[in-house]
Amino acid sequence: MLSELRQYPADHPYADAPLTLVGELPARLMERLPSGASVAPRLAASARAHLTGDHLTDLRLQLLRLKAQEHRLLVAQCALLERQIANALKQTVSSLPVLGGLGTLGAAELLVEVGDPRRFPSADAFASYTGTAPIPASSAEVKGGPVHHRLSRFGNRRINAVLYITAVTRLRYDSVTQDYGSATSCRKDQA
Secondary structure, eight states, X not given: OHHHHHTSOTTSTTTTHHHHHHHTSOHHHHTTSOOSSOHHHHHHHHHHSOOOSOXXXXXXXXXXXXXXXXXXXXXXXXXXXXXXHHHHHHHSXXXXXXXXXXXXXXXXXXXXXXXXXXXXXXXXXXXXXXXXXXXXOOXXXXXXXXXXXXXXXXXXXXXXXXXXXXXXXXXXXXXXXXXXXXXXXXXXXXX
């Protein structure tokens, strides 16, 4: 049955089977489960529940136990892979892993996707490759340049996502980035 649940696409009704199975438990069992949107603690709590004697409820509990086991195994495998990636990053000569806001997986993804950064002749070429270069979006010009820009929908979207997450994280925690963000927004407000 679990192998059948795995083969459904994300938009299929059975794709979030653990959540559905938890939701179909009797009220007396549901009230003993932790509340919230996160499925993992609810899976773990339902895996500890005792069999009730009701055939359908017991079947659901057995399926939830299997899903909880799968979840624990996947979490352990992800942690192991992340440690291996961190060790591989330490062996490279890159300074990416020490940048604030860029985690182990983000640094690894940048190294894999970009390769040798010297292949880009300029920062503008890199920005174009990553999809972070602004595109002129206005017909009017002031002082020889366009008035409005829009974000590019082209470029490497994976790198773009890593850079976006890094920027948002740094805006929260890094004072230099916060100062830069404030100065940029002040310039935009004055224009």
